[in-house]
Amino acid sequence: xxxxxxxxxxxxxxxxxxxxxxxxxxxxxxxxxxxxxxxxxxxxxxxxxxxxxxxxxxxxxxxxxxxxxxxxxxxxxxxxxxxxxxxxxxxxx
Numbered sequence: 001x002x003x004x005x006x007x008x009x010x011x012x013x014x015x016x017x018x019x020x021x022x023x024x025x026x027x028x029x030x031x032x033x034x035x036x037x038x039x040x041x042x043x044x045x046x047x048x049x050x051x052x053x054x055x056x057x058x059x060x061x062x063x064x065x066x067x068x069x070x071x072x073x074x075x076x077x078x079x080x081x082x083x084x085x086x087x088x089x090x091x092x093x
Contacts, residue, residue: 004036004037005052006032006036007037007040007042009055010036011042012051012059024067025066060076063076
């Protein structure tokens with residue numbers, strides 16, 4: 001099944017610097033290409049960041065695994081943990 005989310009992720013990755021793009025394993029890029037929805041006409045708007053929440057999550061995962069330095073990885077982990085805790089607190093209320 002072709003997926004719009006993979007189209008969004010791939011289109012964002014196409015915009016990053018080549019040195020960072022090349023850090024992403026080729027099999028991940030190929031997976032995105034092979035599974036993205038070619039009929040979905042996604043136009044990236046960097047001002048409004050018009051990407052879906054799921055695409056954003058995939059991008060965070062790719063960035064933290066393959067591109068981020070150790071300080072950035074720690075910051076991402078902290079942010080994800082804080083977001084997780086916020087959701088848990090809302091469930092308790």
